[in-house]
Amino acid sequence: xxxxxxxxxxxxxxxxxxxxxxxxxxxxxxxxxxxxxxxxxxxxxxxxxxxxxxxxxxxxxxxxxxxxxxxxxxxxxxxxxxxxxxxxxxxxxxxxxxxxxxxxxxxxxxxxxxxxxxxxxxxxxxxxxxxxxxxxxxxxxxxxxxxxxxxxxxxxxxxxxxxxxxxxxxxxxxxxxxxxxxxxxxxxxxxxxxxxxxxxxxxxxxxxxxxxxxxxxxxxxxxxxxxxxxxxxxxxxxxxxxxxxxxxxxxxxxxxxxxxxxxxxxxxxxxxxxxxxxxxxxxxxxxxxxxxxxxxxxxxxxxxxxxxxxxxxxxxxxxxxxxxxxxxxxxxxxxxxxxxxxx
Numbered sequence: 001x002x003x004x005x006x007x008x009x010x011x012x013x014x015x016x017x018x019x020x021x022x023x024x025x026x027x028x029x030x031x032x033x034x035x036x037x038x039x040x041x042x043x044x045x046x047x048x049x050x051x052x053x054x055x056x057x058x059x060x061x062x063x064x065x066x067x068x069x070x071x072x073x074x075x076x077x078x079x080x081x082x083x084x085x086x087x088x089x090x091x092x093x094x095x096x097x098x099x100x101x102x103x104x105x106x107x108x109x110x111x112x113x114x115x116x117x118x119x120x121x122x123x124x125x126x127x128x129x130x131x132x133x134x135x136x137x138x139x140x141x142x143x144x145x146x147x148x149x150x151x152x153x154x155x156x157x158x159x160x161x162x163x164x165x166x167x168x169x170x171x172x173x174x175x176x177x178x179x180x181x182x183x184x185x186x187x188x189x190x191x192x193x194x195x196x197x198x199x200x201x202x203x204x205x206x207x208x209x210x211x212x213x214x215x216x217x218x219x220x221x222x223x224x225x226x227x228x229x230x231x232x233x234x235x236x237x238x239x240x241x242x243x244x245x246x247x248x249x250x251x252x253x254x255x256x257x258x259x260x261x262x263x264x265x266x267x268x269x270x271x272x273x274x275x276x277x278x279x280x281x282x283x284x285x286x287x288x289x290x291x292x293x294x295x296x297x298x299x300x301x302x303x304x305x306x307x308x309x310x311x312x313x314x315x316x317x318x319x320x321x322x323x324x325x326x327x328x329x330x331x332x333x334x335x336x337x338x339x340x341x342x343x
Contacts, residue, residue, distance in 0.1 A: 040092070040099035042149045043289060044130075046181070047104065048123065048173070049158025050111035053188035058156075058245035059104050061258065061269060062281055066247075067091050067104055084109040084122045105152065111169055120173045127152050127181050131304040138305075151301060153292045154217070154284060155181045158188040159205065159240060163197045166208040174214045180304070182217035182295055184283065185209075190242035190275050191260060191267050198242045205240050216240075218288065222295060235283060241276040244269055 047055040056068035067089070090103040105126070110119055130151045137147045155177060159170060174183055185205070190198055209216060216239060223229040249256045250266050258269040269277045284292070 037097060037099075039146070040101060041289075042101045042103075043293070044103040044105065044150060044153050045284070046107070046123075046127075046152045046155040047158065048107045048110055048155060049188060050160065051108070053158040053160060054245045055106065055156075055158055055188075057247065058158075058186075058188070058243060058277075060247050061245040061277065062284065063093060063102060065091070065093065067093070067102060068106070084119050086122060086126045103150070116169050119169070120176055123173075124176060124180065127177075128304065131301050132308070134301065135305055135308060151296055152181050153296045155183050156280075156284075157183055157185045159185055161187055161189050161192045161201070163193055163201050165204050166212075171208070171212050171214070174209070174216065175212060178215040180300055182292055182300070183215075184217050184280070185240035186280060187240050187242040189244065191244045191262075193242070202238075202240060202242065217292070217295070222299065231287075235279075238276065238279060241280040241283075243277045243280055244275040245277070 045059070047059060049055055059068045060066055085108055086105060087108065088103050088105040090101060093100050093102055107123055110123070113119065134147060134149065134151055137143055157170075157174060157177075159166070174185065177183055187193075187198070187201065187205075193201060208214075218232040218235060220229070220232070220236070223232055244260060244267055246258055246260045246269055248258070248260070250259045250261055251257075252259070252266055252268065257266070257271075259266040260269070268274045270281075272278050
C-alpha cells in the first residue's frame with residue numbers, strides 16, 4: 001500500500017489540470033444562480049432632465065412595459081412644479097423566471113424654472129438619504145437578513161438636443177452628482193439632429209466633460225482588468241448615447257419594430273444605424289447592470305459610509321455632495337475565495 005504526498009504549490013494557485021480528482025467547485029455558480037433566481041434582483045434608476053425630453057417614454061422603451069410614473073398615474077396631467085420634487089414608482093418585472101424589482105425615480109421640476117440655482121440640491125439630498133437608510137440598517141445590532149436596497153444605482157441624465165455644448169446647469173449637475181452616483185448622459189430626442197450634427201454634438205460634449213473634470217460611468221479608474229478596459233473604452237468612445245424612445249410598433253419589411261413614424265419614414269429605435277438606444281439598453285441592463293450595483297456599493301456608498309463613521313456617527317440629515325477623502329479605500333468586489341484548514 002503506497003501513499004503519495006503532493007508537494008505544496010509554490011504560488012498557492014492550483015489549476016484544474018493539477019487537481020487529482022473532481023472537487024465540484026464549479027457547482028457554486030449553480031448555487032448562486034438558484035439563490036439569485038429565488039430572491040430576485042433590485043435595480044433603482046433615476047432619470048433627470050427638464051420637461052419634454054421624453055424621460056418617461058425612454059424608461060418605458062428600456063423595459064418594454066409601462067413602468068414610468070406618468071404611465072402609472074391615472075388621468076395624469078403635466079404640471080411643472082415650482083420646485084424639484086422627487087417621485088418614485090416600483091414594479092416587479094419577471095422574464096424567464098428571473099424577477100427584478102425595478103424602481104424608477106423621476107425628478108419633475110428640474111431645470112424648468114427661470115432661476116435654476118441649486119436645483120440639484122434635492123436630488124443630492126435624496127441620494128444621500130438612501131445611503132443613510134442603508135447605513136442605519138447595517139449598523140443595527142439585530143439587522144435584517146437582507147437589507148432593503150433603495151440606493152440609486154444609476155442616474156440617466158437627459159441632455160437637450162441643442163447641437164451646441166453643455167449648458168451651465170448640465171456642467172454643475174454632473175460635476176456634483178458624479179461624485180456620489182453613477183451618471184450616464186444621453187442626448188434626448190436625437191432624431192431632431194442630422195447624423196453629422198449628432199456626431200459633432202457628441203464630440204463637443206465629450207470635450208466639455210473632460211475640460212470640466214466630470215466623471216461619468218464607466219470611469220476608467222474602476223476598470224478591473226484589461227478585458228474590462230477594452231470593453232469599457234468602446235462605451236466611453238460613444239458616450240453620450242444619442243437616443244430616441246417610443247412605445248409604438250410599426251410594420252417594417254413585414255416585421256413589427258418599435259419606432260417613430262415621420263413623413264420621411266420610420267425611425268427604428270432598436271436599429272443602431274438609426275439611434276443608439278440599443279447601446280444604452282445593453283449598458284444599463286444586459287452587460288453592466290450588476291457592475292452599476294457593485295460601483296454603487298463598493299465606491300459611492302463606501303465613500304459615504306467612511307465619511308459618516310469618521311464623523312462619529314453624529315446623525316442628523318445629510319446634505320450636499322461628499323468629496324472623496326485622500327487615501328480612501330476604493331475596493332471592488334473580490335473573486336470567490338475558498339480557504340481550507342487541514343489539521
